[in-house]
Amino acid sequence: MSERTSNTTIPSRRRKQRGVALYLVAGAMISAIFVVPLLWEILRSFQAPGAIISPPSLRSFSNLGFHNYVELLSGDDILRNVVNSLIVAVATSAITATVATLAGYGFGRFKFRGSSIAFALVLLAFMVPFQAVLTPLFLELHYLHLLNSLPGLALFYTAFNLPFGTYLMRNTFLQIPNELVDAAAVDGASIMSTLTRVLRPMVIPGIATTVLYAFLFSWTEFLGALTFTTNDSVYTLPVALVNVESSDTYGQINYGVLVAGAVIAMIPCIIIYVALQRYYVRGLVSGAVKG
Numbered sequence: 001m002s003e004r005t006s007n008t009t010i011p012s013r014r015r016k017q018r019g020v021a022l023y024l025v026a027g028a029m030i031s032a033i034f035v036v037p038l039l040w041e042i043l044r045s046f047q048a049p050g051a052i053i054s055p056p057s058l059r060s061f062s063n064l065g066f067h068n069y070v071e072l073l074s075g076d077d078i079l080r081n082v083v084n085s086l087i088v089a090v091a092t093s094a095i096t097a098t099v100a101t102l103a104g105y106g107f108g109r110f111k112f113r114g115s116s117i118a119f120a121l122v123l124l125a126f127m128v129p130f131q132a133v134l135t136p137l138f139l140e141l142h143y144l145h146l147l148n149s150l151p152g153l154a155l156f157y158t159a160f161n162l163p164f165g166t167y168l169m170r171n172t173f174l175q176i177p178n179e180l181v182d183a184a185a186v187d188g189a190s191i192m193s194t195l196t197r198v199l200r201p202m203v204i205p206g207i208a209t210t211v212l213y214a215f216l217f218s219w220t221e222f223l224g225a226l227t228f229t230t231n232d233s234v235y236t237l238p239v240a241l242v243n244v245e246s247s248d249t250y251g252q253i254n255y256g257v258l259v260a261g262a263v264i265a266m267i268p269c270i271i272i273y274v275a276l277q278r279y280y281v282r283g284l285v286s287g288a289v290k291g
């Protein structure tokens with residue numbers, strides 16, 4: 001009896017080991033699709049501008065240096081532009097997460113007259129690209145004296161991140177059992193106390209996903225920043241990179257400075273994604289179960 005059991009377990013172990021090996025190989029290949037281009041861009045940023053635009057060869061990688069980064073960071077403007085992007089991205093993420101959490105809490109946990117229509121209007125905002133309403137938005141920000149200001153740019157980004165954030169947070173709150181909310185009400189917890197003390201740990205994945213999307217959108221967005229800012233002191237990093245990529249010769253592009261700026265621009269995105277990755281996956285799963 002024991003010999004038969006051992007004979008059957010050996011093939012099953014081998015199949016399991018083969019499955020794990022195939023899983024690791026497939027995971028490594030898929031990861032390489034995303035990682036190799038990033039590593040290639042980082043490596044090319046240390047080359048001379050002439051070597052970047054030429055076909056790659058072993059000789060072109062023999063003379064690596066920080067000259068592109070030195071040229072990019074030689075002026076004070078680029079550092080100020082990085083700080084401007086950080087301010088706008090952090091403010092957009094914080095405001096979007098706060099308002100979307102409160103809106104999702106209302107849509108997900110309470111039933112009121114017109115709630116379906118109100119939520120349908122929120123979903124309708126998904127269909128409106130901000131490029132189609134740039135002119136009225138420009139006039140509105142001009143009337144509110146928010147042009148050429150970081151708060152105005154942050155509010156603009158918040159307005160177009162709120163529909164997704166509200167949709168995600170509503171679905172996140174719908175995953176919470178009603179018995180838990182009822183138990184908090186029996187214990188005398190108010191609506192806000194239930195949100196901040198009881199439900200907050202359960203909706204952190206949704207909040208983290210909202211923060212990640214809002215940060216990446218506002219950090220990489222170019223057209224809105226170019227439209228609503230005309231002063232060098234409030235330029236964000238994407239707009240600044242367009243200005244610094246041109247060399248002294250008219251019509252030429254300094255690809256070395258451009259690649260170095262792209263590497264600097266992707267560092268915060270990688271950091272925040274790695275930091276919020278586990279919450280991000282859980283948040284997307286919870287937002288996809290119920291609609």
